[in-house]
Amino acid sequence: MLQATGRSEEAHQIIRLDLAIELNQNRANYVKLFGGHERFDVIKNALTPDGIGPAREDKWMIMPDMGFLLAKKYKHVVILIGSNRGYSKNYFPLEGARTSRERLMCLGWVNGDHFMVIHLKPNCPLPSTSPMWDQHCLEDATKCSDKYIHRMYADNNLKRSQDDIIVEDYVTRPKIVVDLDLKDSIVPETVDLAED
Template sequence: MLGNSIGDMVKCWEAMNNNLRLQLGNIRASFQKSFYKVEHAHVSPFYGYLRGSVSRAALRRIAEELLRVDYVGTNRQICGCTLRTSYGLPCACELGRYRVGGIPIPIDAVHVHWRKLTMEVELEIGEDDGSEVDMTAAMDELWRRFRSLDVIGKRALRSMVCELAYPTMTTLCPPPEKIKTKGGVKKKGKKPADYDVYRDPSYHEYVDKASQSSQRQSQPSQTSKKIKLSKKQPQFIVQFPNHIRSYIEDVVNVESDVVGESLMIESFGSQPPEKWMSLPDMGYLIANRYNVVLVCLGNPCITFFPMTSSHSPNVSIYCIGFVNQNHWVQVNMKEGFPLPPVTLDWKKFCSHIATTWMLGFAGRMQHWQLLTPVLA
């Protein structure tokens, strides 16, 4: 504007002032987002002390650094501590120690620069009389509001206060225990297997029972078609890595004739080897379709987590092992057994919320790394 005769110093000053006002508004808006908006990658209790107290940009850098913990562990030499020295944020080895200890990231581990979420200038020593940070009046008003509410309102207000007072705790509750509602008097000798309290069956139940009985008599015996299983097979256990054998309870194998029948698909006949189950493709499919954790003991050993859901402590974990270079068997493991690492493709293509699976099973995956012998 100063390069021609159209503008002057006054107009230039006004333009700069408007531009600064716009930037200041954007900065304040970003502070408000850091206060109230939580991204999916930061909903884990691991970030409980940081949510609402640290800039979202810092949380994103910490989440990216957390991915390095899988191969860095707690080793400072491998870590290099670049994020700590350059940005004042916890690096991979620090995050590994917090994760192994099962504690959230402390607020003191983040530099004060990332914790300043206001444009207000800090008062110098001696200028603060305490009136700006005094919460006595606010707490008194909160108590008056609490006493004036009904039961539903008190519960809602208490829930909001607990979110501020206990940021690392979740509001989710485990399912309630099953309540026994069986209060009827049971008569011995008269109780059918299908009812808690005896009653006379209806007409259609008599008909259904007679129909099922006639069908059972007309159908051929199914005992010859039962899957033949065999357990406790040491010749299979020795084919798995040494450090995991002590965690194996038994191996369930399917007899060869049943395997042959399973490869026969109606109207298609026997299927060639390229149609058989193969990893890692089928591992992703099983984990995502049934929302389970699939552990495969082979070469290499891999864990498959769902790629679109969040961690669940009650998830089912299934383990299979590759034996004789041509066959998969079911492996029953002991409770809390170590988990092998995930694939690089899972880390690359999983959603943000799916990263909570690695956080939830961090201790067991770290245990596997400690048991795995170091190759020279």
């Protein structure tokens, strides 16, 4: 991961600090993204250094949550590739317009306990976007994924050719805003679940 951020091996504490600052400066947004204060606190704890030496398991990088922190802080598209058909997703910055320069940070999750930097070939297939990004990105970031749709589509086609599981084809979906204060717009419906 250090290589992907353009920093040396000795910079891991600086990266933790960068991510902790990002987390705290945008606390309200991340509490919402992570689904509450409990998960936020787990992420915050993971970024808080515990001492010198090997990191305990509760201090390891947690995905998908930290994918969004990395994407926003370093203005990169973060790609997580899981091994053995594991979880693989893209994390785009949650705010800000896309840049013309391609900035990809690809991390491979190996052996269930280690991340390594993967250098991708130009225009290679990319996994689909995290559904959390679709739900939580701000208006100015909605076009960030457009540049990569053909590569995500190629990844789905590759999975199909290998009879792999396709989670979904990436389709741009409009955001729907529902005003829950309008009680008249919500009509209760009674459903009888008893069998005849």
